[in-house]
Amino acid sequence: MTYTTLISAEALQALMASGQPLRVFDCTFDLMKPQLGQAQYLEAHITGAVYANLDTALSARHGVNPAKTGAEALITATGADAPASGGRHPLPNREKFAMWLSSVGFGNDMQAVVYDRNGANYCGRLWWMLKWAGHERVAVLDGGLQAWQAAGGAVSHGEEPAHFQANFLLSPPLAKLVDADAVSRELGRPTQTVIDARATPRFKGEVEPLDPVAGHIPGALNRPFSQNIGPDGKFKSAGQLKEEFDALLGGRDPATVVHQCGSGVSAVPNLLAMEIAGLGTSALYAGSWSDWCSVPDRPVAKG
Numbered sequence: 001m002t003y004t005t006l007i008s009a010e011a012l013q014a015l016m017a018s019g020q021p022l023r024v025f026d027c028t029f030d031l032m033k034p035q036l037g038q039a040q041y042l043e044a045h046i047t048g049a050v051y052a053n054l055d056t057a058l059s060a061r062h063g064v065n066p067a068k069t070g071a072e073a074l075i076t077a078t079g080a081d082a083p084a085s086g087g088r089h090p091l092p093n094r095e096k097f098a099m100w101l102s103s104v105g106f107g108n109d110m111q112a113v114v115y116d117r118n119g120a121n122y123c124g125r126l127w128w129m130l131k132w133a134g135h136e137r138v139a140v141l142d143g144g145l146q147a148w149q150a151a152g153g154a155v156s157h158g159e160e161p162a163h164f165q166a167n168f169l170l171s172p173p174l175a176k177l178v179d180a181d182a183v184s185r186e187l188g189r190p191t192q193t194v195i196d197a198r199a200t201p202r203f204k205g206e207v208e209p210l211d212p213v214a215g216h217i218p219g220a221l222n223r224p225f226s227q228n229i230g231p232d233g234k235f236k237s238a239g240q241l242k243e244e245f246d247a248l249l250g251g252r253d254p255a256t257v258v259h260q261c262g263s264g265v266s267a268v269p270n271l272l273a274m275e276i277a278g279l280g281t282s283a284l285y286a287g288s289w290s291d292w293c294s295v296p297d298r299p300v301a302k303g
Helices: 009-018 036-043 094-103 123-132 144-150 180-186 200-204 238-249 268-276 288-292
Strands: 022-026 111-115 138-141 176-178 193-196 257-260 283-285
Touching: 009 022, 009 111, 009 144, 094 123, 111 123, 111 144, 123 138, 123 268, 138 144, 180 283, 180 288, 238 268, 257 268, 257 288, 283 288
Parallel strands: 022 111, 111 138, 176 283, 193 257, 257 283
Antiparallel strands: none
């Protein structure tokens, strides 16, 4: 059995029992307290899970200094260390990401399952990155650690034993990455529909706790990523998600959608939700608002 969008706690239990090659990743994180995610992992995680730290494993160590604006905000790298995007959480390039996957023993023959305890806010990043690396067999644990524990799944504490080095090989991307230049070229055209996953007050520019400029990309639509999750902590049904995205798009072609948020992380639940809804694979502007607003002459909208 192959899982490519969501997997239930019960299905993951069966997968573990089957002996199929599998790696589970805990992506728990907290933007305001970056050390908290790993501490929570050490307190309790799915037995055997590898911790995937947003800052050190799923981001390049270069990006934008949110305390500065304009050219001085840019922190760049070249050559093998060059990130694949801008923003506060720039993507590592595909080669660097493949090296990390290999270091934690992840191979091309494995099913990946990713989860967090944050309403799928962070684990979607690794789900998308694996698709971007050309790996189809990756799924988000629906309901996260909470659903796993409610289903009686085994949890462990402390560090897990290290895995033998693997040799993960990149394949053609299964995910579409766009940058600020691409978004700028299509701004205001029917060939692009930007969906912003940030909370509505941030989208409107009423508050901005993380980036130096408040507002949004002109013409963007707003759908906070949390709207994909139902009262039970799991993704809404495919039918309900389709109805909601159809209403949001208002007749726009789903194939034109580019997802963004603050730094390319919480945009992914919207992208995943569209796939669950049968609306196809859409693009990610991974640099997102933190990248867009780092250049003063890019247009900004409010309200």
